[in-house]
Amino acid sequence: MKLPRKVKRYCPTCKKHEEHRIVRVKGRSKSALGRIERRRKERIKKGYGSTPYPQPQKSHRHNVKSTKKLDLRYECASCKKQHASKQGIRIKKLELT
Ligand SMILES: [Zn+2]
Structure with missing residues (x-):
């Protein structure tokens, strides 16, 4: 999947639309975890x-x-x-153009 290197998104800190650079983070975040898996981990923590x-x-x-x-x-x-984006996307290969 091809994604643009720079996107215009809303920045909650600046409180307006700004240009954003896409950064790939290694490892899984909370957003990348599945909804059910995240709930299960929270249940275990209790x-x-x-x-x-x-x-x-x-x-x-x-x-x-x-x-x-x-x-x-x-x-x-x-x-x-x-x-972080709210939802993780399933991609096999990411190309930043
Ligand atoms: Zn900002």
Whole structure:
């Protein structure tokens, strides 16, 4: 998938639309985690922490998804702050043009 290197987005710090640079972050962020997975982790955090949760058994749906969600950040050109996009996108290959 091809994405433009610079996009105009709303910057919450500057409170107006500014030019943003797309930054790729390694590792998964909260936004890149799935909705269900994130909820499960929050549920586990609420417990008393004596026993870890049971390891999920490998089902037939294991490794069904061939791509991973990318964690893209947008860096504001004027204040240099980074903002994460709300949803991760599933892309096999990212090209910044
Ligand atoms: Zn800004």
